Amino acid sequence: MCAGARSKGAACVGGATRSKRVPRAVREQQMLDAGVRAFARSGYQNASMDEIAELAGVSKPLVYLYLNSKEELFTACIRREAAALVTAVRAAVERDASADRQLWSGLSGFFAHTAEHPDGWTLLHLQARTQGQPYAREVAAMRAEIVAFVTQLIGAAAREHARGAARPGTLAGTEVAGLAHALVGAAESLADWAGDRRAGGPSAKEAAATLMNFAWAGLGNLLRGQEWTPERIG
Amino acid sequence: MCAGARSKGAACVGGATRSKRVPRAVREQQMLDAGVRAFARSGYQNASMDEIAELAGVSKPLVYLYLNSKEELFTACIRREAAALVTAVRAAVERDASADRQLWSGLSGFFAHTAEHPDGWTLLHLQARTQGQPYAREVAAMRAEIVAFVTQLIGAAAREHARGAARPGTLAGTEVAGLAHALVGAAESLADWAGDRRAGGPSAKEAAATLMNFAWAGLGNLLRGQEWTPERIG
Amino acid sequence: MCAGARSKGAACVGGATRSKRVPRAVREQQMLDAGVRAFARSGYQNASMDEIAELAGVSKPLVYLYLNSKEELFTACIRREAAALVTAVRAAVERDASADRQLWSGLSGFFAHTAEHPDGWTLLHLQARTQGQPYAREVAAMRAEIVAFVTQLIGAAAREHARGAARPGTLAGTEVAGLAHALVGAAESLADWAGDRRAGGPSAKEAAATLMNFAWAGLGNLLRGQEWTPERIG
Amino acid sequence: MCAGARSKGAACVGGATRSKRVPRAVREQQMLDAGVRAFARSGYQNASMDEIAELAGVSKPLVYLYLNSKEELFTACIRREAAALVTAVRAAVERDASADRQLWSGLSGFFAHTAEHPDGWTLLHLQARTQGQPYAREVAAMRAEIVAFVTQLIGAAAREHARGAARPGTLAGTEVAGLAHALVGAAESLADWAGDRRAGGPSAKEAAATLMNFAWAGLGNLLRGQEWTPERIG
DNA sequence: CATGAATGAGGATTCATTCAT
DNA sequence: TATGAATGAATCCTCATTCAT
Numbered sequence: 001m002c003a004g005a006r007s008k009g010a011a012c013v014g015g016a017t018r019s020k021r022v023p024r025a026v027r028e029q030q031m032l033d034a035g036v037r038a039f040a041r042s043g044y045q046n047a048s049m050d051e052i053a054e055l056a057g058v059s060k061p062l063v064y065l066y067l068n069s070k071e072e073l074f075t076a077c078i079r080r081e082a083a084a085l086v087t088a089v090r091a092a093v094e095r096d097a098s099a100d101r102q103l104w105s106g107l108s109g110f111f112a113h114t115a116e117h118p119d120g121w122t123l124l125h126l127q128a129r130t131q132g133q134p135y136a137r138e139v140a141a142m143r144a145e146i147v148a149f150v151t152q153l154i155g156a157a158a159r160e161h162a163r164g165a166a167r168p169g170t171l172a173g174t175e176v177a178g179l180a181h182a183l184v185g186a187a188e189s190l191a192d193w194a195g196d197r198r199a200g201g202p203s204a205k206e207a208a209a210t211l212m213n214f215a216w217a218g219l220g221n222l223l224r225g226q227e228w229t230p231e232r233i234g
Numbered sequence: 235m236c237a238g239a240r241s242k243g244a245a246c247v248g249g250a251t252r253s254k255r256v257p258r259a260v261r262e263q264q265m266l267d268a269g270v271r272a273f274a275r276s277g278y279q280n281a282s283m284d285e286i287a288e289l290a291g292v293s294k295p296l297v298y299l300y301l302n303s304k305e306e307l308f309t310a311c312i313r314r315e316a317a318a319l320v321t322a323v324r325a326a327v328e329r330d331a332s333a334d335r336q337l338w339s340g341l342s343g344f345f346a347h348t349a350e351h352p353d354g355w356t357l358l359h360l361q362a363r364t365q366g367q368p369y370a371r372e373v374a375a376m377r378a379e380i381v382a383f384v385t386q387l388i389g390a391a392a393r394e395h396a397r398g399a400a401r402p403g404t405l406a407g408t409e410v411a412g413l414a415h416a417l418v419g420a421a422e423s424l425a426d427w428a429g430d431r432r433a434g435g436p437s438a439k440e441a442a443a444t445l446m447n448f449a450w451a452g453l454g455n456l457l458r459g460q461e462w463t464p465e466r467i468g
Numbered sequence: 469m470c471a472g473a474r475s476k477g478a479a480c481v482g483g484a485t486r487s488k489r490v491p492r493a494v495r496e497q498q499m500l501d502a503g504v505r506a507f508a509r510s511g512y513q514n515a516s517m518d519e520i521a522e523l524a525g526v527s528k529p530l531v532y533l534y535l536n537s538k539e540e541l542f543t544a545c546i547r548r549e550a551a552a553l554v555t556a557v558r559a560a561v562e563r564d565a566s567a568d569r570q571l572w573s574g575l576s577g578f579f580a581h582t583a584e585h586p587d588g589w590t591l592l593h594l595q596a597r598t599q600g601q602p603y604a605r606e607v608a609a610m611r612a613e614i615v616a617f618v619t620q621l622i623g624a625a626a627r628e629h630a631r632g633a634a635r636p637g638t639l640a641g642t643e644v645a646g647l648a649h650a651l652v653g654a655a656e657s658l659a660d661w662a663g664d665r666r667a668g669g670p671s672a673k674e675a676a677a678t679l680m681n682f683a684w685a686g687l688g689n690l691l692r693g694q695e696w697t698p699e700r701i702g
Numbered sequence: 703m704c705a706g707a708r709s710k711g712a713a714c715v716g717g718a719t720r721s722k723r724v725p726r727a728v729r730e731q732q733m734l735d736a737g738v739r740a741f742a743r744s745g746y747q748n749a750s751m752d753e754i755a756e757l758a759g760v761s762k763p764l765v766y767l768y769l770n771s772k773e774e775l776f777t778a779c780i781r782r783e784a785a786a787l788v789t790a791v792r793a794a795v796e797r798d799a800s801a802d803r804q805l806w807s808g809l810s811g812f813f814a815h816t817a818e819h820p821d822g823w824t825l826l827h828l829q830a831r832t833q834g835q836p837y838a839r840e841v842a843a844m845r846a847e848i849v850a851f852v853t854q855l856i857g858a859a860a861r862e863h864a865r866g867a868a869r870p871g872t873l874a875g876t877e878v879a880g881l882a883h884a885l886v887g888a889a890e891s892l893a894d895w896a897g898d899r900r901a902g903g904p905s906a907k908e909a910a911a912t913l914m915n916f917a918w919a920g921l922g923n924l925l926r927g928q929e930w931t932p933e934r935i936g
Numbered sequence: 937c938a939t940g941a942a943t944g945a946g947g948a949t950t951c952a953t954t955c956a957t
Numbered sequence: 958t959a960t961g962a963a964t965g966a967a968t969c970c971t972c973a974t975t976c977a978t
Contacts, residue, residue: 043364045279059964104464130277130364178444181427182420189419202412210412212462214452221451228446230338293939511832513747527943572932598745598832646912649895650888657887678880680930682920689919696914698806761960
């Protein structure tokens with residue numbers, strides 16, 4: 001436990017002993033760690049700066065000295081986690097592979113990262129979106145980046161498919177957007193589920209495979225022009 | 235306008251004139267309306283009891299008299315909205331139809347309800363889940379109920395398929411659950427998108443169709459044994 | 469002593485017993501009383517809202533409920549005291565009397581009021597001017613009103629004098645402004661001194677008479693063209 | 703520019719380059735310069751030690767090493783400025799001249815000094831008096847010294863006058879003191895005005911002349927027994 | 937029923953001040 | 958000598974909540 005931990009019984013993040021005289025860069029990371037944890041678990045409003053400072057193993061004024069305000073701390077947390085997630089996904093994608101393999105590897109990376117950083121994921125997915133424009137926008141930007149990536153893969157798949165197809169299907173812009181939203185939503189839901197090991201959630205690879213099964217075949221059908229319609233007979 | 239509406243320009247919910255001698259049941263609904271609206275738009279913490287009382291067109295002590303505390307008010311709001319959503323979906327499902335039609339009708343009902351009650355949907359999907367255990371659990375329970383329903387439909391579809399299939403596929407329990415989670419997540423994401431009319435989101439029926447296209451084909455492939463696997467070549 | 473007076477030993481303003489359920493208008497005056505006292509004695513920054521609330525015999529939130537912020541409280545205090553001072557001076561002036569008598573009666577009223585309301589006077593004269601633009605301006609406006617009144621009296625005196633003068637003097641605008649500044653400054657200084665009874669300061673009438681002696685004769689000389697110049701020989 | 707000057711754009715006082723190894727006496731003066739400037743412009747509370755240290759071009763701990771605390775720094779600033787003002791006035795007085803010339807030369811010195819050291823004057827006249835007993839007393843002592851000097855001059859003038867007067871007037875001690883207070887107050891007010899060049903204030907000599915015109919004639923009248931009294935008829 | 941009056945408790949933020957290097 | 962790192966102690970302000978009428 002960290003020295004100086006007072007009343008509430010919260011240990012310092014990472015179990016680090018509260019140490020004196022640490023260089024600024026390190027302290028800042030400790031504070032961000034604490035912020036991510038606290039914000040993810042309690043939400044922006046409920047997390048108190050007292051709590052965060054204690055979790056970081058420092059006094060409150062130091063948090064303000066380095067990060068200026070609760071809002072800026074929140075922003076910094078979001079930025080760090082968003083960057084980490086995007087980086088992880090980028091690193092996981094197998095470049096020069098086929099479109100479906102690229103998507104699958106990206107998804108695997110995504111699920112692996114969110115499973116390893118559940119607080120970061122909660123922060124981005126749940127908390128940041130509830131706190132109004134500035135933060136929501138920040139996350140929306142990251143999401144847009146991912147959606148764009150997925151859209152591009154779908155386009156690539158369409159081209160790949162078209163090469164050998166008897167009757168190449170066309171996908172309108174709205175349809176593509178709908179698919180991207182659905183896919184990202186499904187991924188998020190699976191990530192939540194996968195993050196919850198107690199609920200018997202899947203591993204990252206399993207989640208990625210499930211999602212590919214869910215999405216890839218449907219996409220192929222669409223491209224082939226085999227649409228599902230309500231008028232279809234059971 | 236409701237009497238007593240003070241400075242801020244907020245009219246009473248539903249445009250109801252603030253009148254004396256209203257039966258308790260009605261007053262409570264007005265308060266819940268106000269609560270849902272305020273909580274959805276500002277979040278639990280940011281919504282103040284003052285604001286809610288004014289929005290409901292009553293005095294603050296009356297809110298306390300009927301609903302005891304902010305927490306209980308929040309819980310009551312969540313419960314009402316969750317029940318309304320589940321009821322709407324249930325009512326929309328065409329019993330005795332084929333599994334895909336049941337799923338489609340249920341999704342249509344879901345998208346229709348969320349589009350008509352955006353504040354309720356925001357409350358459930360965004361706000362309640364960020365306020366820690368007690369409320370998140372409440373919503374999680376509702377979600378589990380829906381996931382279970384979807385899971386059962388997928389199972390039914392599998393059985394239907396098996397009856398006439400040359401080579402019946404098998405779906406492990408985890409796989410089915412995964413698909414259900416993915417589908418529900420996709421639906422939620424589409425509901426958010428559809429709720430945002432300015433972003434050119436789809437209507438309820440369109441959203442349902444998009445999702446069916448996306449999901450049903452994949453399911454069919456799975457049942458046919460055409461699984462996507464990472465080992466697959468290109 | 470007022471009930472509920474806690475630690476610091478400060479009694480409520482006016483010695484009033486802390487009473488419950490007082491109408492808003494009355495409470496507001498009590499708060500302003502407390503504010504004037506606290507601000508005058510400690511300055512804007514040093515006076516804490518805790519201290520003021522205790523002095524007013526109420527809890528802090530009530531002060532905020534009625535007066536919104538420390539700044540607004542300060543402004544309200546200044547406005548009330550400025551208005552009271554101007555009103556007192558106006559009421560004291562003997563209209564339709566000769567110019568010197570008008571000036572004398574006004575000064576008497578001024579010294580009487582400042583002596584009876586030393587905290588109000590300190591607030592206006594000392595504290596408000598130290599707190600930057602918004603407040604300084606407020607006081608400057610009041611001061612300007614008084615200077616204008618004095619200037620007008622000097623003008624009237626000049627006309628009265630001119631009627632019977634062999635060689636009527638002229639006063640340039642800058643000279644008049646200088647005289648007005650000097651006179652007001654002298655009055656302020658005497659008010660400070662008069663407010664300090666322990667230092668053997670004069671009564672209001674004495675102070676007024678002293679100032680008339682100081683100022684009126686000099687003014688007469690100027691009008692007569694008998695200027696003091698450094699070149700004058702001993 | 704001084705090294706270490708960070709963001710806010712504030713240059714070091716006196717444009718001194720921040721240099722290492724400066725003798726203590728010099729450093730202390732730099733700190734006092736910074737203190738006077740900061741305290742005069744922002745007030746005691748608003749001026750932060752950070753700001754002052756930066757303005758002085760040194761690190762905060764050094765300020766504490768040399769001056770111990772904010773209070774002591776403030777006191778030191780007041781003492782230095784008060785001594786400077788008194789010294790300047792003393793040096794300006796033409797000894798062995800007639801009383802009015804002595805007064806005039808002293809006033810000229812006073813106005814010249816305050817015009818050249820506006821921050822010092824603001825510190826003494828405005829800021830120090832609003833910070834409660836310890837500092838106000840310090841300034842009051844200086845003021846008393848000046849009032850005593852003026853009182854003595856008025857006494858001397860009375861004696862000079864008495865020597866050649868047909869009908870020597872008498873001035874009670876209180877009257878003399880009152881006149882002195884009035885004169886000093888008038889001087890202070892004019893100094894404030896003169897410090898504000900934008901408001902078209904006068905030069906030092908002009909201010910002194912204005913005041914002499916204003917005051918000396920009144921004094922002469924008094925000595926001649928021509929007192930203004932309220933009973934006088936228009 | 938309905939409400940104006942009132943408060944306890946807690947949270948963000950700032951700053952003078954001190955070490956350890 | 959000089960400073961980056963760190964904190965205790967306030968201070969302003971807000972809000973859920975309760976009475977007395």
